[in-house]
Amino acid sequence: MFKCVAAGCKQVCTGYAALKAHFYRHHNSMPTVAxxxxxxxxxxxxxxxxxxxxxxxxxxxxxxxxxxxxxxxxxxxxxxxxxxxxxxxxxxxxxxxxxxxxxxxxxxxxxxxxxxxxxxTTKDSSVPDAEDTVIDGPNFSDLYLRNVCMFYIKLQGQHLLPSSTIQNIVEEMQNIHELGQTYSLNRLNLLLKEMSFADEDIAKICDTVKQSDLFSACHTGPMRTAYSRAQCFKDMFKYGEPKKVLLGKDEDRKDRFAYYVPVLNTLKGMLDSKYWQGLMMAPGVSKADVLSDCDDGKVFMSNVFFQENQNCLKLVLYQDAFEVVNPLGSAKKKHKILAVYFSLLNMPPHVRSNTDHMQLVLLCREKDFKEFGHSRVFSELLTDLKILEENGITMADESVVKGALYCIAGDNLGSHCIGGFTENFSTSQYFCRYCLITRSEFQSENPAIIGPERTPETYQSATEQLEREDVTEVQGIKFRSVFNTLENFNVCSPGMPPCLGHDIFEGVLSYDVALYLKYMIVKKKWLTYTILNRRIRQFKYKATDACSKPCAVTPKALKLSGQAVQNWNFLRLLPLLIGDKVQDSQDDIWQLTLQLKDIVDLICAQQISKPQVAYLNVLIQEYLETRKVLFPDNALRPKHHYLQHYPGLILKFGPLIRLWTMRFESKHSYFKRCARQLKNFKNLCLTLSERHQMLQAFLSAGTVTLPTLQIKDGSPFYLELYSEEVKGAVLHFGFTENNTMTPTDVQYNGITYKKGQFVVSRNDESLEFGELILTLVKDESALHFLMRVYRGEFLPHYHMYFVKDETRRLECRHISKLIDMWPLSSYIKDGNRFVPLKHSVLAV
Structure with a gap:
């Protein structure tokens, strides 16, 4: 953020180029004297x-x-x-x-x-004297070197240039600089001779100029080679060096390693950095019967360690395996890597969702992980987690900060692998990590049945039976998880939350919606696949919906072909896409589709009340029973059963959208991009871990924290320029041109708001939507919206809200007074202006 320092100017720019453009347009005149x-x-x-x-x-x-x-x-x-x-x-x-x-x-x-x-004549203070511009001393030399380091570490860690390319840049820049320096010194020599300077004085002046050349001092010194640059980066910044963990020898008698970034060192660097300190949030006060974040769930509330250490660090681990090369090529699985990241629940949700704030823990070849086992791969991590629980981290002021593992996120395959559960979801009798239901019970007449809950005691009993008897599996458990050795964590407490992306968007939703569309097209003949795909392609998506447009539907496919967010958007907008083609709005299959939409809206809620959780439980039970009756030949899948656990898991973990793995999976893209650009697969895990740590060192070198409020192209708010209606709406807020700005774009907690978008302003007797007319920022911190408020009317045929012009009024409101902060887009359909919700909103 760049704030204009000119007297009386309130402009704030989001980039240096924008600040320069602003100065050129508005503060262009040089200080002059008539x-x-x-x-x-x-x-x-x-x-x-x-x-x-x-x-x-x-x-x-x-x-x-x-x-x-x-x-x-x-x-x-x-x-x-x-x-x-x-x-x-x-x-x-x-x-x-x-x-x-x-x-x-x-x-x-x-x-x-x-x-x-x-x-x-009186001199303008903004024009510095020549004496003021003289900079000398070791402090400036260190500052210059730091800036040069920042440039090269950014090229290496963020832009992923190979070391050989950076070395070429260093050498060529130095060569060009030396040519320019030689020319400058020759011109200086000639000029001094013309001015009748003595040869000794000329030589002394030229030597002084050459010796004070900081650019050459850096590029012929610390920046000279790749090795010296790396050492300089480590000395200059908080670089967390990956630690080599010997796993053993493979079948070719070669030593195999995992590369572990010590969690304790990472956490200490974060706590010492002003950048990370500014991202931490103080423990909040939750509303009664409302779940807003992970610390509102039973897992947090029932954990004695978290209750005794209110300011402790709460870690969320994520593990997953990913391919860095073409998964269909000859090198498939050869370079498949197991990655472990962690995030802190101490940071606000919008900060946690940023991949830059997810820390690397470990990289290991998946083949080595399967060969050498959990104990060796996670040995260093478990040691650090135990120290964090028992002794904590000693800070510079000798205060001690403790922490513990809150949960381990991942997809079903990865979570079952880490937890010691069976990874066979198609034939195993016990396929659920939350209860002891069997496959035959699940396929019975009552699909909404839930088995006895798994507990730490039942898990312990099963693992003891495994040790006593010669069996490979007991109640779906194959071995004891190494993470159960931690004092304050257990995989059955529960410690492994579900993932919405895999269970619903790429599971239940993907298979069921494809089934329902087939019924509407093939059996009912309400439309054709050609018409459906043309509507998907030609629909005028807006804002964030345009970033994840649904994919075309393949006629003979058993599931939708889109990614998780694409399938989510497809279900949200499906009534607008084909609602007019549904000839019988009371058709059981269409009603089942709308019911699935309601279930998804509730599960994806940012905040959810306990009565809403109870209603969700009823909806899911009805949905599964109806689905089994209407489609008896299409068996329910294990992910349908996991859906039945979601109401209980929301009560235990808080809103599940806070723990979904899609944001963690986005972290993989950095390593995939790195591998493809570097084209070096000799010791891939080491290369990737070092590059990532360079990126984190670059990010932690920043001294300015991520602002809660960011604005773009702001101008003073002149009340007299607006209509009487606007003046009446903002009358009691004290807005003036001196304390209030009207930016064109504003970003609050990572969410961008623009004119024309809608927000939910009230949800008591009926839902009200506010259309953003003007954004007002008072005293550079208080964000207000001038909205045209409409009463929402629910259309049962679409299960959507629409607004009418005759219900509107003008109102100004602070952003904290909104019921839901997510901006929504409006779409015109059948003469109505629909506002599709992103998720269910909290009722007040």
Whole structure:
């Protein structure tokens, strides 16, 4: 964020280029002093030229002649230090920067009286003296080196340039710099000789200039080689070096390693950094019977460690395996990597969802993980987690910060692997990690049945039976999880939340919606696949919906082909896409589709009350029973059973959208991009872990925290310019042009708001939507919305809300007074203006 420092200017820019453009447009004039120069003799400022003229215009023309000769010309306006070698650039500069130079300019003159008058005039404090611009000393040298390091570590960690490319850049930049330096020193030498300096003085001056060259000092010193740069980065920044963990020898008698980034070192670096400190949030106070975040669930509330250590660190681990090469090519599974990341629940949800704030824990080849086992791969991690629980981290002020593992997120396959459960979901009798239901019970007449809950005691009993008897599996458990050795964590407490993306969007929703569409198209003949796909393709998606457009539906496919978010958007917008084609709105299959939409809306809620959880439980039971009756030949899948656990899991973990793995999976893209750009697979895990730690070192070097409120292109709010209706709506808020701005775009807690979007403003007797007309930022921190408020009317045929113009009124409201903060887009269908919800909103 760049705030304009000009007096009386409230502009805030989101980038350096925008700030420069703002200064060019609004603060372009140089500090000048009025001086009548019509009869003043002006002297050319070019060395060894004694030409004089009467008039500034003639002086400018004369200076252009010097440029044509190939000489360097300095701008004649006092206070401006711009230097030119191109005539057109000089002309452009004079016309843009000094538009009034004919009337208001101070040049170097040969008239001593004029010089005295100019020097006696009060000087603008914004123009520094030459003495003020002199920078010297070791502090500046260190600052210069740090900035050079920041540039190269950004190229290496964020832009993923290979070390060989960076080395080439360093060498070529130094060569070019030396050429320029040689030319400058030769010109300086000639100039000093013309000024009759002694040879000894000339040599001394040139040597001083050469010795004070910080660019060469950096590039022939710490930045000289890839090794020296890496060492400099480690000394300069908080670089968490990956630790090599020996796993053993493979079948070819080669040593195999996992690369572990010590969690304790990462956490200590985060706690010491002002950047990370600014991202931490204090423990909040929850509303009664409302679940807003993970610390509102029973898992947190019932954990004695978390209750005794209110300010402790709460870790969320995520593990998953991913391919870095073409999964269909000859190298498939050869370079498949198991990755473990962690995030902190101490940070706000919008910060946790940013992949830059997810920390790397471990990288290991999946083949080595399966061969050498959990104990070896996770040995260092478990040691650090135990120390964190028992002893904590000692800070610089000798205070101790403890922490514990809250949960381990992942898809079903990864969670079952880490927890020691069976990974066979198609034939195993016990396929659920939350209860002891069997496959035959699930396929019975009552699909909504739930088996006895798994507990730490039943888990312990099953693992003891495994040790006593010669069996490979007991109640779906194959071995004891190594993470159960932690004092305050157990995989059956529960410690492994579900993932919405895999269970619903790529599971239940994907299979069931494809089934329902087949019924509507093939059996009912309400539409065709061609019409459906044309509507999907031609629909005018808006805002975030346009970033994840649904995929076309393949006629003979058993499931939707889109990714998780694409399938989510497809179900949300399905009534708008084909609602007019549904000839019988009471058809059981159409009602089942709408019921699935309601279930998804509740599960994805950012905040959810306990009565809503109870209602969700009823909806899911009815849905599964109806689904089994209407489609007896299409068996329910294990993910349908996991859906039955969601109400209970929401009560235990809080809103499940806070723990879904799609954001963690986005972290994989960094490593995939890194591997493809570096093209070095010799020791891939080491390369990827080092590059990632370079990126984290670059991010932690920042000193400015992520602002809660970011605005773009703001201008003062002049109340007198607006209508009486607007004046009445903002009457009691105290908005003036001195304390309030009206930005075109505003971002609050990572969410962008724009004019024309809708927000839910009230949900008591009926739902109300506010259309954003104007965003107002008071005192650079308080965000208000001027909204045109509409009463929402529910359309049962679509299970959507629409608004009508006759219900509108103008209202101003602070953002904290909104029921739901998520911005929504509106769509016109059948003469109605629909506002599809992203998720269910909290009832008040």
């Amino acid at each position: 001086l009548d120069t019509s009869l003043t003799k002006l002297k050319c400022t070019v060395p060894l030229c004694n030409w004089q003229c009467e008039g500034i215009k003639a002086l400018v023309v004369h200076l252009k002649e010097h440029i044509v000769e190939g000489r360097q010309v300095t701008c004649p306006v006092k206070g401006c230090t711009s230097v030119f070698r191109v005539k057109s650039s000089f002309t452009s500069h004079i016309s843009r920067k000094h538009k009034n130079y004919l009337e208001n300019v101070i040049c170097e003159t040969s008239n001593e009286d004029t010089q005295s008058a100019a020097s006696a």
